[in-house]
Amino acid sequence: MIQPRRKRHTGWWLLLAAAVVLAGIAFAIMWRPALAPQAAPPSFDQTSIARGANLARLGMCASCHTPDLARPFAGDKPMETPFGTVHSTNITPDLNTGIGAWSPEAFTRSMREGVSRDGHLLYPAFPYNHYARMTQADIDDLYAYFMTRPAIDSPARDNAMTFPFGFRPLIAFWNVLYLDDTPWQPDPQQSAEWNRGAYLADAVAHCAACHTPRTKLGGPDVKRQLDGGEAEDWYAPALNRNSPSPLPWTRAQLQAYLRSGIALDHAVAGGPMQDVVMHLAQADEADVAALAAWTHSHLAQAPVRRTPAQQDGPLPPPAADDPDLQRMRLGYALYANSCARCHDAGRDQTSGTALPLQKAIALYDPDPRSLLYIVDDGILPPDGEPARWMPGFRAILDDEQAGALAAYLRKYGAGQPAWPGLDKAVSKARAP
């Protein structure tokens, strides 16, 4: 049957109209105006700068923006994401290559909306989806701090994004899904200290950025707050009732850990957490105490379990009827010959405070990566600062040995079911 020509025309026009409307909406979502450059920043008062300094510590800004200790906030740190490699930018007040020409409005917009002064969208590797909930006063203090740092010339490096994520306007859609800038609200049922901790954890220190799992699109999985996530390919454990810690955390342990990276006989910060701890060590003590209070309130919900951590003493050899006896024997020998010297006999005389391994949280993680990285890379102090030290075994143990050791420790150290895909994880951790 021949269609009336009129109807065919209407179908096409409707589609076109819809496309135009959608394009209009998309454009409206993706496009942001440039804000006028500001020649010289106004002066700032010392207390604002001091508060800003503290907030910069709590916000971990240097983690991404200071890869080179000699050039604070000059940026240029490459960060691997599932969408490509992003390089951090220069946030010193350099006029040409930094934020020297940014007005307070431009700075605020970048913190709350992830938009650069000239209108381009910033990748959410920059955790603006957390900073969005900072108070204006805090953002102003941070502005005062950054605008009074020495300017360093450091041009932004091109990112290496997988197609199509190099097209920045697409980030706008991510923002639609994940950018929640409702101002943070205190919980009237909780203490002032807890609320301070809650605010700092969410809006400033952005703990959830690592400790909450992400969706496939890289946004926070809000239904699984603090259920465990990852940072720089390390597994960041759950901080809620699913905490893998074999012994319950006390408030005092957590506070010591956050300030120094060591909770005696309980945990040692490794990997990216070391940087967190270094920042918190330089932040206001009461603020860190508040963070500890808030974090502890979540960790305390983890049920107390019976684990080998409750017993002292060296780890046992494998049972004679172990189905994987050969491998477990190898793992046990490696433990006895490589690890026990520090982790069993104890090295009180050194600064290592090596943990008896049945207490090591990494053994109880659902994911073996943190353990593998600790074994391979060790735990090293920041340049030129006194701290704890564990040497790395990457070149000492081959892949088979590393896998056997991890498998043995998982079973006979933690008493947990085997990690699936362990061998693959070992090779992946060691891939250059």
Next chain:
Amino acid sequence: MTTYRLQVNGKPHAVDTDPDTPLLYVMRNELALNGAKFGCGLGQCGSCTVLLDGQPVMSCMVPVSVVGARMVRTVEGLGDARTPNVLQQAFIDEQAAQCGYCIAGMIMQATALLEKNPAPTDAQIRAHMSPNLCRCGTHMRILRAVRRAADVLAKGGKR
């Protein structure tokens, strides 16, 4: 005591020792090699650095029982006082030593770099050598010696 068969500087050795004996002690005692030195026994200073299948390791942290068939190389395997290799000669030419205790470890650490990256930048040399400590302050000469060896190798000098 167990017998371990080791490949050290291209030669096979059989040593009888406890499985947890660090390779450093085996080299110094059973094999009477002087190069790798006891500096800390904690993996913090690099005086004991040797190569294991081409990778630098702190031999004080390597139990002899994990070495297996992998190739151990020490400074003795690079050359001797009569015929030092390019890198050793570079250290002599730059007089890159004061007490000299850290130097064998430095040379092995540098060897690993030059074998993987024969044309390193100065920044790469510095970063690569960081695990090794020198207490006498010979850092500048050590860096110059590695640079000198790299330059010789770049010009086609024999390793």
Next chain:
Amino acid sequence: MSADPARRRFLAAGGALTLSFAMPAWSAPGALPKSLDKTPWLDAWIRIDANEAITVFTGKAELGQGIKTALLQVAADELRVLPSRLRLVTADTARTPDEGITAGSNSMKDSGTALRHAAGQVRARLSELAAKRLNVPAASLAMKDGAFVAPDGRRISFGQLVTGQELHMKATPEPAPPAPGPKTAIGKSLPRIDIPAKVTGGTAYVQDLRLPGMVHARVVRPPSPHAQLLAVDSAAVTRLPGVLKVVRDGRFLAVIVEGEYRAVKAAAALARAARWDTLAALPVHPTVEALIRSQPAEALPILERGAPGAQGRRLAATYTRPFQLHASIGPSCAVAQLKDGRYTVWTHAQGVFPLRTALAELLAVKEDTVHCIHAEGSGCYGHNGADDVAADAALLARALPGRPVRVQWMREEEHAWEPFGAAMVAQVAATLGPDGRIADWQYDVFTPAHNTRPGKAGNLLAATHLARPFTPPVPKPSPQPEGSGDRNAIPYYVMPNARVVHHFQPTPVLRTSALRGLGAYCNVFAIESFMDELARTANLDPVAFRLKHLDDPRALDVVKLAASKFGWDGYRRTARRGRGFAFARYKNLASYCALAVEVEVARETGLVHIVRAISAVDCGEIVSPDGVRNQIEGGIVQSASWTLLEQVRYDAERVLTVDWASYPILRFAQAPDKVKVHLIDRPGQPFLGTGEAAQGPAAAAIANAVFDACGLRMRDLPLDRSRVRKA
């Protein structure tokens, strides 16, 4: 203060200058130079065998400062042979002269001078003998390759001339006439004779000694200085594989084992089997200054010039230095054997003769039954654990006679038990006159002992832990001009009125002894920082200010040279960078060192990066230019480590800085971008020690540069990252 003018005679020979040796300014006329005065026999220093072997003996020890090579150069030059013709025997109580301790940058001054003098007189004696044998005038003889050559070509070698006791004669005070022909060895940079073995795994250190039947021992030290041993259940330990003996004497606890790693494990087991009463007995104060000021002190004035009360602008400041470590990269080691009633001890102690005296007292034997032989250790930078481990080895050799016992200190042991560099507080006040000159100066330095070296058994660690312990002798300050804690406390500058007081603290809080430079490190840091503060107050350039206050031409020369090579006058400060200057003459009588430093400061991270360090050094007549450069470069970099990173930390119970993690030192990442040493050679001038000349100036130049870069005046060492961040 200026040196006496040297007498110089010039002889043109073959187009080269030869210069006579000038008497050191400090020896009395008609007296033998130091070291020779104690051992005047020429053949105690130089021995010539019939087979042409020439052996040189020195009481000094190679510490990695290149002294073996330099001394060979001195002797070789006087004998007009190549250094490779000579064999050198160092520090051995049975074979070499007693030259006390290798320290204080005195090796060239004492041993070098003695060898030069003795070798010169040996040559003169040989020349006489050759002249007789060849029947020609001595002045007509040339010298070549260990032989004298007559004008007609006839030769007679050293070995042919010495058939009996020809060289057994005492040195005389007058130096020998100059050697004929061009210099063969002094003034050139000779490759060090010890380096080839060190880069190829040759035998080089006491740690490399492997004697037949040698066993290994480890000491289990108390968990803290004041801990008492309550009980030790050693039964299980004695049954461990390889264990030969557990030794306990009071709180000296050790285990002797066949197999080195078994010794390490047995010691760990022994440590677990011991119960200690750990007393919280160390005084804890919030700052170093509070600690030092709390200690009783004897006020010893060391300078009183003019009168106080000058009018003008007054400035005052206090500078502090914490306890710091030698932290030798190779922990101390010794081997000892008791055989047929004689002890042989292989040791890297700086003084084998004083060690022998102390060991004899410790073991209650006669000195001539103890033979101490120096073998190199890693750099010691002063009084580290070397003497203590020799005592450990001797005691354990006594416990197992016949077997050589090797004791290797563990890293934690070296860090916790070595004698520390002493904490110091330096208080300065000065008045600037209207002409911008210093009109008045008051300097007070408070510090415990900087010298507790053995001679006495009580200065050996193990001796103080025995059931019948030896008591450490009450330490004494060393008199000026050498000084100890007050070394370099007297400024080298011209000041009409000045008072310097050394507040010596005899009661130790922690065990302290000589660390490279002794008091000079902190005193020069304080004085040179304060000179900078004064210069800025007077609105004068820091270099110009110093030039204004110096009258020694050699001091003026090094200051000007360093400033010029740095580009001081044309310097333009760029963001986060600054420059600093410092000058000192070590002990006010040894080497001159001026240093200009540029740093870049990152306040947010606390990182101080040294961009360049440009120095100028005058050490008298230079024996080995490269040797001097190596020592100064090393001194600058090591001092940068002390200045930017290092402090001993302890709590009420124990020392906490027990490894490289808790006591970080400079790594390659933080080494300067550039270090340059410019030398001023003074041929004919006495040799001046350089090993310690750079420590103090480097600290001050860095601190002054930090101030220039970011306005932070840091007066408390170290200028570590957390302090720079907090300031």
